[in-house]
Amino acid sequence: MTARAVIVACGLPFEAALAAGEGIAVACGPGPWRIAQRIDALVAGAPAGTFAGIVSFGCAGGLDPALAAGSSIVPDGVLTGHGELTTDAAWTRALRARLPQAHAGLLLGIDTPLAGDVDKARLWRACGARVVDMESHAAALAAGRHGLPFAACRVVLDPAWRSVPGCALAALREDGATDVAALLRALAAAPREVGPLAALALDAWHARRALRVVRAQLGRALAAPR
DSSP states (O other): OOOOEEEEEESSHHHHHHHOSTTEEEEEOSSHHHHHHHHHHHHHTSOTTOEEEEEEEEEEEEOSTTOOTTOEEOOSEEEETTEEEEOOHHHHHHHHHHOTTOBOSEEEEOSSOOOOHHHHHHHHHHHOOSEEESSHHHHHHHHHHHTOOEEEEEEESSOTTOOOOHHHHHTBOTTSOBOHHHHHHHHHHOGGGHHHHHHHHHHHHHHHHHHHHHHHHHTTTTTOOO
């Protein structure tokens, strides 16, 4: 029997490039609206039974101060505006079996970027979610619409104590890539952000390295149900 494909929901181009491979259909954001549209298009354009499930894969912002850059999490559920959506239990167990370093807990889905450490601390106190991203809740809701199992695996990029400098947000292109010219202009206007940007770049280096390791550990089908 031919193995079914897995839909991988990512936020950024480098995450999509890491996830890509045989039996993988990538839906790349950034943001929940693109994820929802692209998953719906993938499912609508394929015969019934094509997909084994949907997994959210990539980086996340830290809310739990115990999680450093590069920490991985396989969440038990995703907090959305519609309440908590639990991940598929069997798939989550399979992911954790392959990722013994991964943490458990909740992931918070939001619709807009969360940049400040004060806002991160507020959300950590309010809901107890350990990480936050803009794609997982859209992927979880899409899985519910299409009757597919859902799981998530994310790696912390900016930890809870790190505020994302304004120049980094100003340089973010619509497709999630970095506009270098816009970054240089923003830095010229706010030179004090050079230090925070360098710290964020180091966090990103740790996160990318950890995500490569995670992808290798998960294998071709990302431990998807068959």
